[in-house]
Amino acid sequence: xxxxxxxxxxxxxxxxxxxxxxxxxxxxxxxxxxxxxxxxxxxxxxxxxxxxxxxxxxxxxxxxxxxxxxxxxxxxxxxxxxxxxxxxxxxxxxxxxxxxxxxxxxxxxxxxxxxxxxxxxxxxxxxxxxxxxxxxxxxxxxxxxxxxxxxxxxxxxxxxxxxxxxxxxxxxxxxxxxxxxxxxxxxxxxxxxxxxxxxxxxxxxxxxxxxxxxxxxxxxxxxxxxxxxxxxxxxxxxxxxxxxxxxxxxxxxxxxxxxxxxxxxxxxxxxxxxxxxxxxxxxxxxxxxxxxxxxxxxxxxxxxxxxxxx
Amino acid sequence: xxxxxxxxxxxxxxxxxxxxxxxxxxxxxxxxxxxxxxxxxxxxxxxxxxxxxxxxxxxxxxxxxxxxxxxxxxxxxxxxxxxxxxxxxxxxxxxxxxxxxxxxxxxxxxxxxxxxxxxxxxxxxxxxxxxxxxxxxxxxxxxxxxxxxxxxxxxxxxxxxxxxxxxxxxxxxxxxxxxxxxxxxxxxxxxxxxxxxxxxxxxxxxxxxxxxxxxxxxxxxxxxxxxxxxxxxxxxxxxxxxxxxxxxxxxxxxxxxxxxxxxxxxxxxxxxxxxxxxxxxxxxxxxxxxxxxxxxxxxxxxxxxxxxxxxxxxxxxxxxxxxxxxxxxxxxxxxxxxxxxxxxxxxxxxxxxxxxxxxxxxxxxxxxxxxxxxxxxxx
Numbered sequence: 022x023x024x025x026x027x028x029x030x031x032x033x034x035x036x037x038x039x040x041x042x043x044x045x046x047x048x049x050x051x052x053x054x055x056x057x058x059x060x061x062x063x064x065x066x067x068x069x070x071x072x073x074x075x076x077x078x079x080x081x082x083x084x085x086x087x088x089x090x091x092x093x094x095x096x097x098x099x100x101x102x103x104x105x106x107x108x109x110x111x112x113x114x115x116x117x118x119x120x121x122x123x124x125x126x127x128x129x130x131x132x133x134x135x136x137x138x139x140x141x142x143x144x145x146x147x148x149x150x151x152x153x154x155x156x157x158x159x160x161x162x163x164x165x166x167x168x169x170x171x172x173x174x175x176x177x178x179x180x181x182x183x184x185x186x187x188x189x190x191x192x193x194x195x196x197x198x199x200x201x202x203x204x205x206x207x208x209x210x211x212x213x214x215x216x217x218x219x220x221x222x223x224x225x226x227x228x229x230x231x232x233x234x235x236x237x238x239x240x241x242x243x244x245x246x247x248x249x250x251x252x253x254x255x256x257x258x259x260x261x262x263x264x265x266x267x268x269x270x271x272x273x274x275x276x277x278x279x280x281x282x283x284x285x286x287x288x289x290x291x292x293x294x295x296x297x298x299x300x301x302x303x304x305x306x307x308x309x310x311x312x313x314x315x316x317x318x319x320x321x322x323x324x325x326x327x328x329x330x331x
Numbered sequence: 332x333x334x335x336x337x338x339x340x341x342x343x344x345x346x347x348x349x350x351x352x353x354x355x356x357x358x359x360x361x362x363x364x365x366x367x368x369x370x371x372x373x374x375x376x377x378x379x380x381x382x383x384x385x386x387x388x389x390x391x392x393x394x395x396x397x398x399x400x401x402x403x404x405x406x407x408x409x410x411x412x413x414x415x416x417x418x419x420x421x422x423x424x425x426x427x428x429x430x431x432x433x434x435x436x437x438x439x440x441x442x443x444x445x446x447x448x449x450x451x452x453x454x455x456x457x458x459x460x461x462x463x464x465x466x467x468x469x470x471x472x473x474x475x476x477x478x479x480x481x482x483x484x485x486x487x488x489x490x491x492x493x494x495x496x497x498x499x500x501x502x503x504x505x506x507x508x509x510x511x512x513x514x515x516x517x518x519x520x521x522x523x524x525x526x527x528x529x530x531x532x533x534x535x536x537x538x539x540x541x542x543x544x545x546x547x548x549x550x551x552x553x554x555x556x557x558x559x560x561x562x563x564x565x566x567x568x569x570x571x572x573x574x575x576x577x578x579x580x581x582x583x584x585x586x587x588x589x590x591x592x593x594x595x596x597x598x599x600x601x602x603x604x605x606x607x608x609x610x611x612x613x614x615x616x617x618x619x620x621x622x623x624x625x626x627x628x629x630x631x632x633x634x635x636x637x638x639x640x641x642x643x644x645x646x647x648x649x650x651x652x653x654x655x656x657x658x659x660x661x662x663x664x665x666x667x668x669x670x671x672x673x674x675x676x677x678x679x680x681x682x683x684x685x686x687x688x689x690x691x692x693x694x695x696x697x698x699x700x701x702x703x704x705x706x707x708x709x710x
Contacts, residue, residue, distance in 0.1 A: 032541060032542070032545045035541045035544075036541055039535075039537040039538050039541060042537075043535050043537075155368045155369055155370070156372060156586070157370050157558060157590065159590055162592040175570050175571040250535070251590070256370070256532065260532060292541075293538075295539050296538045296539070296542050297542075300497075300528060300529060301527060303530060303533075303538065303539075
């Protein structure tokens with residue numbers, strides 16, 4: 022790399038930045054999968070679609086605010102409003118999704134909600150396709166080309182932003198689950214739903230909260246990715262969902278720190294695999310590592326955390 | 332009683348006559364295939380609009396041999412292309428204009444071949460499409476080995492020695508990238524400093540582009556379509572890659588500029604056929620098209636011309652159904668066709684006998700033709 026004192030080191034550092042950026046996005050989405058699995062043992066395949074809706078909402082709100090003449094006045098305030106708008110609507114989607122598609126099936130055989138999840142995924146994709154059309158949407162290139170050089174690597178402000186916001190959200194989530202009353206209720210519900218109900222926990226509300234929290238994280242990830250790539254299509258949720266699900270399994274499904282670790286690890290594996298071995302087999306590395314981990318540690322890196330039935 | 336028999340006979344006669352006229356003014360079905368939905372939807376719809384225009388003109392002038400369109404959406408996916416092809420067979424189409432992607436045109440052509448259906452692609456440039464020597468395939472566009480060579484000659488002419496080559500792992504993208512790389516090596520002794528593939532539909536190419544940056548190229552060539560092309564150009568710029576972005580006919584679309592952003596798209600070199608707006612013979616078609624469907628896309632007029640040739644050939648061959656496919660194909664192969672793209676002739680394989688790729692440069696968000704202008708003026 023020109024201008025760098027240690028070219029090899031600069032490339033390594035650049036790949037590290039690339040991997041951490043995409044990895045923290047995977048981690049944010051993976052948290053939604055893992056929290057829902059931890060509490061009701063359901064793989065919510067429609068979660069990737071919530072993330073895709075979040076990305077679309079980012080563009081929609083930005084367009085609305087620009088039309089209202091706000092974007093010109095203060096970019097920072099506009100972005101805050103865009104995030105809030107996307108978060109609120111995605112939270113509503115997550116809440117509704119659980120109520121419509123999963124709650125009626127809560128006591129049904131495990132296969133039924135799984136199929137319901139797949140159906141919701143297809144339905145949401147089709148809905149966005151019908152409402153927004155097949156053409157990809159472009160996020161205004163507000164932040165394109167801004168950034169700084171560090172040790173020969175090019176780091177954009179948006180990459181820094183994505184990484185910091187993700188880390189803050191993960192710390193916040195950890196605090197929420199471990200320290201707050203709702204968090205304790207969540208963990209109690211995950212351990213034994215009936216006992217939790219007996220000691221006065223509103224199980225329905227706790228499960229709804231889990232979906233809402235997962236959707237909020239997905240919404241933030243969606244808007245950030247729309248800003249980062251500047252490109253959104255209705256198929257965005259599929260691949261991201263697949264990768265995030267892989268990340269959740271890699272770390273140990275149901276395990277919150279596991280999802281964070283899995284996401285970041287997956288991002289790094291992809292970046293280094295594509296950078297140092299072959300860009301053509303980027304996805305192969307990610308999934309080979311998953312297979313290897315599952316062979317030697319079937320419960321994932323940090324262990325599965327499914328409800329222990331006492 | 333006698334009167335009743337007579338009335339019955341008269342009625343039958345009238346009914347029979349009705350039948351006879353129906354058969355005479357038969358409406359033949361023609362399939363239009365391409366990505367009508369999905370991220371390449373614009374290309375499919377451009378072709379469809381071109382065919383629609385040709386159809387309107389044809390039906391207005393030929394009341395005794397009208398045509399109708401059956402649409403097949405392949406979503407740029409080879410599997411969907413095969414199912415669209417089977418749908419055409421069931422619907423009884425006699426010819427297909429399409430598909431857009433080479434990876435769709437090639438598997439679909441097997442089905443058309445076995446069912447007597449003539450296929451004219453306005454856009455699939457991969458050599459394999461015609462190199463298998465099927466009786467039923469034609470293309471009104473050029474071939475990637477021609478296109479890749481034009482790009483390689485141009486790069487070599489600029490004395491550029493460091494070239495990175497990327498492709499999207501599809502039949503078209505990899506075929507074009509390989510044609511470019513091989514021509515550079517064979518004709519100009521320039522070895523690519525980087526060669527690799529990216530996954531179509533992926534959004535993050537930063538890892539691959541970091542390796543590209545390390546190879547320090549002067550030109551980054553990409554074989555593929557505009558969604559990936561746009562993202563690559565943008566992310567390359569974000570990573571601080573100074574190389575000039577270069578690509579082919581799959582990228583030359585306003586969507587590319589929209590996705591990449593004007594800044595990242597600026598200065599991009601692209602190979603494509605001569606600007607349709609500078610071609611005198613296409614003037615009428617372009618005007619009629621833009622009146623109805625808005626700005627012409629890169630392949631709109633190719634769709635229009637493909638359909639026109641097909642309609643003419645059906646009439647000349649006196650074809651009535653898919654059983655006459657061979658006759659239609661022979662007619663197309665033997666004929667000399669005066670079209671909006673100039674005079675076209677086809678060789679035994681179904682390729683155009685003349686294909687002229689030229690270079691474009693993106694200037695201020697517009698694609699401006701930078702080579703071949705003199706020859707065009709001389710024509």
